[in-house]
Structures are given as C-alpha cells and as structure tokens.
Amino acid sequence: xxxxxxxxPELPVLAQVEPGEVLAQLPSEPPEQGExxxxxxxxxxxxxxxxxxxxxxPRFFAYFPTTASEPGILAEMLIAALNVxxxxxxxxPAGTELEELALGWIRQLLGLPQDWFGHIEDTAxxxxxxxxAAAREAGAGRRAVLCSEEAHSSVAKACRLLxxxxxxxxxxxxxxxxxxxxxxxxxxxxxxxxxxxLGTTSTTSVDPLPEIGPLCxxxxxxxxxxxxxxxxxxxxxxxxxxxxGVELADSFIVxxxxxxxxxxxxxxxxxxxxxxxxxxFSLVPEYLRTPEDALNLMEYGxxxxxxxxxxxxxxxxxxxxxxxxxxxxxxxxxxxxLVEELVRADDRFELCxxxxxxxxxxxxxxxxxxxxxxxxRINSSGTAFxxxxxxxxxxxxxxxxxxxxxxxxDIRLTWQAIEQAIAELAVGDQSG
Amino acid sequence: xxxxxxxxPELPVLAQVEPGEVLAQLPSEPPEQGExxxxxxxxxxxxxxxxxxxxxxPRFFAYFPTTASEPGILAEMLIAALNVxxxxxxxxPAGTELEELALGWIRQLLGLPQDWFGHIEDTAxxxxxxxxAAAREAGAGRRAVLCSEEAHSSVAKACRLLxxxxxxxxxxxxxxxxxxxxxxxxxxxxxxxxxxxLGTTSTTSVDPLPEIGPLCxxxxxxxxxxxxxxxxxxxxxxxxxxxxGVELADSFIVxxxxxxxxxxxxxxxxxxxxxxxxxxFSLVPEYLRTPEDALNLMEYGxxxxxxxxxxxxxxxxxxxxxxxxxxxxxxxxxxxxLVEELVRADDRFELCxxxxxxxxxxxxxxxxxxxxxxxxRINSSGTAFxxxxxxxxxxxxxxxxxxxxxxxxDIRLTWQAIEQAIAELAVGDQSG
Numbered sequence: 113x114x115x116x117x118x119x120x121p122e123l124p125v126l127a128q129v130e131p132g133e134v135l136a137q138l139p140s141e142p143p144e145q146g147e148x149x150x151x152x153x154x155x156x157x158x159x160x161x162x163x164x165x166x167x168x169x170p171r172f173f174a175y176f177p178t179t180a181s182e183p184g185i186l187a188e189m190l191i192a193a194l195n196v197x198x199x200x201x202x203x204x205p206a207g208t209e210l211e212e213l214a215l216g217w218i219r220q221l222l223g224l225p226q227d228w229f230g231h232i233e234d235t236a237x238x239x240x241x242x243x244x245a246a247a248r249e250a251g252a253g254r255r256a257v258l259c260s261e262e263a264h265s266s267v268a269k270a271c272r273l274l275x276x277x278x279x280x281x282x283x284x285x286x287x288x289x290x291x292x293x294x295x296x297x298x299x300x301x302x303x304x305x306x307x308x309x310l311g312t313t314s315t316t317s318v319d320p321l322p323e324i325g326p327l328c329x330x331x332x333x334x335x336x337x338x339x340x341x342x343x344x345x346x347x348x349x350x351x352x353x354x355x356x357g358v359e360l361a362d363s364f365i366v367x368x369x370x371x372x373x374x375x376x377x378x379x380x381x382x383x384x385x386x387x388x389x390x391x392x393f394s395l396v397p398e399y400l401r402t403p404e405d406a407l408n409l410m411e412y413g414x415x416x417x418x419x420x421x422x423x424x425x426x427x428x429x430x431x432x433x434x435x436x437x438x439x440x441x442x443x444x445x446x447x448x449x450l451v452e453e454l455v456r457a458d459d460r461f462e463l464c465x466x467x468x469x470x471x472x473x474x475x476x477x478x479x480x481x482x483x484x485x486x487x488x489r490i491n492s493s494g495t496a497f498x499x500x501x502x503x504x505x506x507x508x509x510x511x512x513x514x515x516x517x518x519x520x521x522d523i524r525l526t527w528q529a530i531e532q533a534i535a536e537l538a539v540g541d542q543s544g
Numbered sequence: 545x546x547x548x549x550x551x552x553p554e555l556p557v558l559a560q561v562e563p564g565e566v567l568a569q570l571p572s573e574p575p576e577q578g579e580x581x582x583x584x585x586x587x588x589x590x591x592x593x594x595x596x597x598x599x600x601x602p603r604f605f606a607y608f609p610t611t612a613s614e615p616g617i618l619a620e621m622l623i624a625a626l627n628v629x630x631x632x633x634x635x636x637p638a639g640t641e642l643e644e645l646a647l648g649w650i651r652q653l654l655g656l657p658q659d660w661f662g663h664i665e666d667t668a669x670x671x672x673x674x675x676x677a678a679a680r681e682a683g684a685g686r687r688a689v690l691c692s693e694e695a696h697s698s699v700a701k702a703c704r705l706l707x708x709x710x711x712x713x714x715x716x717x718x719x720x721x722x723x724x725x726x727x728x729x730x731x732x733x734x735x736x737x738x739x740x741x742l743g744t745t746s747t748t749s750v751d752p753l754p755e756i757g758p759l760c761x762x763x764x765x766x767x768x769x770x771x772x773x774x775x776x777x778x779x780x781x782x783x784x785x786x787x788x789g790v791e792l793a794d795s796f797i798v799x800x801x802x803x804x805x806x807x808x809x810x811x812x813x814x815x816x817x818x819x820x821x822x823x824x825f826s827l828v829p830e831y832l833r834t835p836e837d838a839l840n841l842m843e844y845g846x847x848x849x850x851x852x853x854x855x856x857x858x859x860x861x862x863x864x865x866x867x868x869x870x871x872x873x874x875x876x877x878x879x880x881x882l883v884e885e886l887v888r889a890d891d892r893f894e895l896c897x898x899x900x901x902x903x904x905x906x907x908x909x910x911x912x913x914x915x916x917x918x919x920x921r922i923n924s925s926g927t928a929f930x931x932x933x934x935x936x937x938x939x940x941x942x943x944x945x946x947x948x949x950x951x952x953x954d955i956r957l958t959w960q961a962i963e964q965a966i967a968e969l970a971v972g973d974q975s976g
Contacts, residue, residue, distance in 0.1 A: 238846065
C-alpha cells in the first residue's frame with residue numbers, strides 16, 4: 113500500500129484504456145477452487161491499475177479531488193476487520209458513540225452550532241435525500257423544493273425519488289442564488305425546502321446564506337445547506353465567512369471524503385431538527401428492538417446497515433489535528449492561486465468565474481470545440497485529469513485542487529501539459 | 545489485524561458497557577496538533593474494542609452474522625488506497641468493469657438468469673429502495689406494494705420514502721406468503737410491485753416464488769425478490785430449490801456482506817429490466833458528461849459517489865472459489881443442524897419454525913418474560929450474542945449461524961452458556 117502511494121505520481125491519472133478492455137483481460141467465469149491472495153495482487157498490478165483513473169493521484173484535478181490519507185486507509189482496514197454494523201447502539205456501542213464524538217469534533221472544527229445533531233451517511237446524495245425526506249415529512253403537504261440552477265444534481269435526484277417539485281432559481285453574475293427571485297418563489301406558499309449551496313460544483317460559488325436563512329424562516333421552509341466541498345474550508349478562520357448565516361439552517365452537509373482527507377465514503381449530515389429526521393425514517397421491527405434507551409443511528413437515514421465510518425474520520429482528525437487540516441486546506445488554496453495567476457498572465461486564456469476556494473474555471477479564448485479538444489488532449493496525456501462544466505452557455509475547463517499530496521511541481525507539470533496540448537492541437541494561433 | 549482476528553474469540557461478543565460509557569472516556573474536543581497513528585491504536589485497544597459488539601466474532605449469532613474474511617479485509621485497504629469513485633466509466637474504467645465481472649460471477653455461482661444486469665449498492669435497504677423506485681416509475685400510476693408480514697422492515701422503509709402504499713399479506717403456518725391472499729390483493733388492480741422474500745429475517749422462510757411469479761406477470765406487477773441472506777445458499781446445488789421460480793423476477797438482491805464472507809457493505813442488486821432502473825435514476829448534469837458511450841453506474845441507483853466495492857467481492861470470490869464458498873455455507877448449515885438437534889433433544893425447549901438454512905428459532909417452554917430474561921443473561925455473559933423475534937405473538941430466541949470462523953466448539957460453548965444462564969435464572973424448573 114505504501115509502495116503504491118509512492119509510485120502513484122508516476123502513473124497516468126486518467127486510465128488509458130477503451131471501454132471493454134479491462135473486462136476482456138479477465139476470466140468471465142468464477143474459479144472452482146480458491147486462489148491465493150497473491151493472484152489477486154498480480155492481476156491488480158497487471159490489469160486493474162492500468163485500467164483505473166487514479167483518484168488518489170496528486171494531479172487528479174477533476175470533479176472534486178479527494179484524498180485517502182494514510183490514517184484513513186489504515187482505519188478502513190480496521191473497520192473491515194471489525195466489520196461492525198452501527199445500526200443500533202447495542203450492535204455497536206463504541207461505533208455509535210464514536211460517531212457522536214467525531215461529528216462533535218467536526219462541529220467544533222467548522223464552527224457549527226453546538227446543539228446540532230450529526231451522523232454519517234455514505235454520500236452527499238444520501239444526506240440530501242435524507243434531509244429532504246425530513247423536510248417533506250415536516251412540510252405539511254407542501255411539495256416544492258427550491259435551489260439555484262448551480263446546485264448539485266443530487267438535489268434533483270432526491271426530488272425525483274421523493275416526488276417533490278424542484279424549481280430552480282437563477283444565479284447572479286457570480287453564480288450565486290438570486291435572493292429576489294427566491295423571495296418571489298417562496299411567496300407561492302408551496303415550498304417545503306430550500307437548498308442553499310456553499311461551494312457549488314461548477315464554480316464553488318457561495319449562495320448568500322445570511323439573506324436566504326431569514327426568508328426560509330419567514331416562509332416556514334426547511335433550509336438545507338449543501339457544503340459538501342467548501343464546508344471543510346471553514347477549518348481555517350479566514351474561510352469562515354462562507355458559513356455566515358449557517359445557524360439558521362435546518363440541515364447541513366459536509367463530505368469528509370472530499371476535502372478532509374478521509375477515504376470514500378463519509379458524508380457528515382447535521383441537523384437542528386433530529387426529531388424530524390427520525391420521524392421520516394424511524395421504523396423498528398420486533399427483531400431490532402433492544403432493551404436500552406439509547407441512540408440507534410439506523411433511525412436517522414435510509415439504510416439499516418451502517419459501516420463504522422466514524423473510526424476513519426476520528427483517525428484522520430487525530431492524525432492531522434486542527435493545524436494539519438488547516439495547513440492542507442491552505443496549501444490547496446495557495447496552489448489554486450498559482451493556477452489563477454498563470455491563467456491571468458496568459459492572454460490565450462480567460463477566467464470564467466471568481467475563485468473563492470481552490471477551484472479554477474477557465475477557458476481558451478476560442479470555440480467550445482477548441483476547449484473540448486484541449487481538455488481531451490490534456491487528459492489523454494495521462495499527466496493530469498481535469499474536468500469541465502458549462503457556464504453562461506460556454507464550455508469551461510475546471511481545475512479543482514484538494515488532494516493533500518499535490519505540490520507546486522504538480523501545478524508546473526500540469527501547466528506544461530496544457531502548453532504542450534495547445535502546441536499539438538495548434539489551436540493557440542486560431543484562438544489567440 | 546491478523547493478531548486481532550486471532551484473539552477475537554476470547555473477547556466478549558456483546559459489548560459490556562452502558563450507554564455513554566465510551567464517550568465519557570474520550571476527549572470531547574478535537575486535537576490542535578496532529579497525533580501519531582499509534583495513539584489511535586492505543587485508544588482503540590483500551591477504549592473502543594471493549595466498547596464494541598464484535599460482529600466478526602465466531603459466536604456472534606444475532607440478526608444475520610457476517611464474515612469479514614482476510615481477502616475482504618485486505619481488499620478494503622486497497623479500495624481505500626485507490627479511493628476510486630466508480631460513478632462514471634471514465635472515472636473508474638476498471639472499477640466499472642470489475643463490477644460487471646464480479647456480478648457476472650455471482651450470477652453464475654447462484655444460477656441466476658445470465659441476461660440479468662447486476663450492480664452493487666451499499667445495503668439491502670438501498671437495493672430494495674432502488675428496485676421499488678424503478679417499479680413505481682414503471683407502474684403507470686399504480687402505488688401499492690405487497691409483501692408478506694414476515695418481509696424485512698426495509699420494504700416498509702422504502703415504501704415510506706417512495707410514498708407507496710404497503711399492504712402485507714398473511715403467512716401460512718411455516719411463515720411463507722399465502723398465495724391465495726396475494727392473488728386476492730392483486731385483483732384490486734393498484735399494485736405496482738410484489739416483494740417476495742427468500743429467507744425472511746425472523747425464520748428464513750421461503751416465499752413460494754413459483755406461484756408468486758406467474759401471478760405478478762398476470763397482473764403486471766414488478767416482482768422484487770429479497771434473497772439478501774438466503775440467496776447465497778444457492779452456491780450449493782442442494783439449496784438451489786430456494787431460488788425456484790426466480791427467472792420471473794424483475795429484480796433480485798443478495799448481500800455478499802451477509803453470507804458470502806465479504807466485509808460490510810456489499811449488496812448485489814440484479815435486474816431483468818435495467819432500462820427501468822436507469823429511467824428511475826439517470827440524471828446527467830453537464831459536469832458529469834463524458835465523451836464515451838459506456839456504462840455509467842451512477843445512473844442505476846440513488847448515490848452518485850460509489851466506492852470500488854467490486855474489488856473486495858472479486859478478491860473474496862477468488863480466494864474461496866466455488867468450492868470454498870460451498871464448504872463454508874455447508875458448515876454453517878451443518879452447525880445449525882447440531883443446534884436444532886440440541887433443542888429437539890431438550891424438553892425444556894421448543895422449536896418455533898422450520899429451519900431451511902442456518903437459523904434456528906426456539907424458545908424455553910414458559911413465559912415471554914422468562915425467554916427475554918434468558919436471552920439477556922446469555923448475551924450479558926459475553927460468550928455469545930443471540931437476538932430475538934416474535935412469532936405467532938410469542939417471544940422467540942433466534943440463533944443464526946453464518947460466520948466462516950464458527951466451529952463445533954463455538955456451538956458447544958454457547959449451549960453451555962445457555963445451560964448456565966438457565967441455572968442462574970432458575971427459570972428451567974418453572975417452565976419445564
């Protein structure tokens with residue numbers, strides 16, 4: 113494992129394979145007799161690793177990068193060895209209480225209200241689904257959900273599953289929810305929930321929570337705050353501004369597996385209204401009744417089975433400490449500043465959105481096709497993996513930085529790969 | 545990790561702590577500076593392990609036991625080190641294709657229809673939720689779901705989230721869905737799905753699928769088969785009878801983390817109608833569009849983020865091979881046979897349900913209170929952990945066997961603990 117992490121920077125980030133290529137190399141029939149684990153490791157090395165896009169690579173800059181830190185990886189092995197199911201307090205007393213404790217630490221580290229109840233779901237999709245299920249339950253028949261047009265697709269997915277009507281609110285020039293339009297929509301009287309995003313997926317824009325919160329209170333709408341990525345930045349005092357107004361939220365998510373160096377998956381869901389969350393999910397059949405009066409975490413989300421994810425979060429938070437987390441968040445933001453400077457200094461490019469944290473949206477001056485071709489060329493080089501979005505109806509390249517192992521040298525190498533891709537495509541001249 | 549597994553049999557199965565006891569021993573504030581991982585391991589040893597109920601213990605006989613086998617544990621560490629998110633083919637080519645491959649192996653090992661599409665969800669709760677979401681989508685406005693009164697609570701939980709009307713069908717004396725009553729309910733014309741259970745949670749009874757399937761076809765209802773536990777038994781030809789009629793199912797789940805020696809979580813969801821599943825969940829925002837025409841697994845379930853669970857399933861299936869899986873399933877069933885014999889031979893006890901697989905339902909002849917007291921006494925001894933259910937309105941003790949490390953000696957030790965608990969409670973005389 114340590115060896116793999118060491119040579120990871122030398123591997124191509126994006127898998128250099130075609131669909132079906134991995135499958136074709138592996139036996140389609142299960143073995144009759146058992147094989148040693150070394151056979152698995154051999155195939156892993158020979159077939160699987162070259163067929164993977166390496167999320168833990170320091171030059172993975174697509175979507176939102178993640179980090180599986182060493183303490184997180186070791187803790188995952190311990191979680192598997194213990195194989196605890198933290199569904200009931202009785203089925204996992206220390207698992208349940210460690211989850212309370214670790215979420216309490218997150219509350220303190222991010223400066224969240226200290227009376228919020230927190231627990232872990234797998235992903236932001238599930239956390240948002242859970243929060244909106246509670247909002248529907250508490251909504252007295254109101255069935256509309258509002259979010260900005262820049263909100264994450266998981267909001268739409270949850271609404272589809274819950275059969276809630278999703279209406280999107282336009283954004284301002286900086287991609288933040290327009291509060292005047294939110295206020296209008298709220299007056300229709302059918303809104304059970306508003307989802308505000310702190311750190312949208314495309315540009316990491318921050319919806320104006322201090323204005324949104326009071327409007328939600330006034331209209332009795334559940335305020336769900338999706339801070340899956342940017343919430344972690346609040347570990348640093350200089351980024352606390354992004355959470356201003358959070359005390360009026362009814363629910364709040366931050367993904368420790370995004371920018372808190374914890375392996376997938378670990379989404380922290382907080383709520384000021386745990387009873388409403390419980391009302392949406394609690395269902396205790398006879399075979400799960402226990403004599404204790406204790407916290408049974410299965411009552412707060414859709415899944416019954418719950419891995420002991422708290423162990424890895426706790427291990428990671430201890431290994432880094434507040435200082436270590438701050439240092440790493442600051443490094444991501446500093447490196448993003450370098451990228452922003454490179455883009456600004458180069459008149460072949462334009463910046464396409466403000467950069468509040470560590471994600472840069474930029475494009476080549478030129479056609480969408482040229483930008484798409486450039487991105488594909490960079491990615492297929494294997495040097496770095498970036499992704500794209502669409503802003504103001506234009507194709508935009510996204511460069512997101514959050515992996516704890518990313519260094520200045522990785523930025524330099526990636527910029528070099530961009531230069532080279534432009535040269536190869538000879539798109540620089542056409543568009544300059 | 546190896547050392548822990550070795551001394552696991554010596555640890556109490558059920559945690560010997562009171563609510564709050566673990567929390568009270570740990571600092572409630574996060575550390576400012578980082579700590580070495582050894583500090584985590586120390587607290588794990590001193591505070592966490594004694595506060596855990598040990599699911600991987602060979603005398604964990606509650607709910608459904610699970611096994612984190614060695615290859616599964618090592619694979620979990622690799623999964624964390626790779627930290628791949630198998631949401632899109634592009635984001636994880638080998639992860640996506642390994643998932644296809646491993647699910648294909650499960651199809652072959654269990655004798656499921658070879659044209660079914662399979663993918664992995666975290667738990668049976670999510671798999672059933674996904675299947676019923678697809679059934680609702682395909683149901684043309686019909687909103688009722690039918691299952692037996694012995695079906696798992698996850699069916700009710702999914703129906704609550706999906707706002708489907710759940711109607712339960714009574715069971716026969718052997719706890720199997722009554723087909724005459726099912727036929728009656730289906731004639732009401734409002735049914736979008738029927739959930740049949742192969743291996744119910746309380747008694748592991750098997751609903752009569754060969755009769756249920758044709759009724760569902762006749763009435764156009766989606767047939768979802770919950771074989772989360774007992775499906776694995778079909779690795780052995782002598783238990784294939786339990787899957788008779790499965791070819792008419794629209795969706796089918798088996799949990800590899802239950803009786804296929806894979807660490808939590810790994811629920812295999814198969815469907816004969818992948819397009820309907822995709823219709824219920826597919827939603828591709830711009831930032832997730834990719835140039836390839838390839839399988840994107842995020843389109844088949846509620847979560848966007850997806851750990852590379854296929855790696856552990858593949859590693860476990862290779863390590864055991866078909867023979868190893870069969871041997872271990874057969875051992876569980878053989879040991880359950882020993883328990884059944886012990887119960888039958890002892891006139892203080894009665895068996896409360898047939899035993900098709902490896903779960904025994906029995907009770908002391910006597911009051912519910914006596915049985916409850918007995919169970920609490922056994923569990924608090926730390927020797928073994930059993931759970932309970934309610935059958936025909938009586939409190940019944942459940943002894944489920946599925947851990948690959950359970951031996952004859954574990955059965956003997958547990959029976960001894962039962963004898964001793966009876967002696968201590970002196971309930972044997974009152975009820976004999």
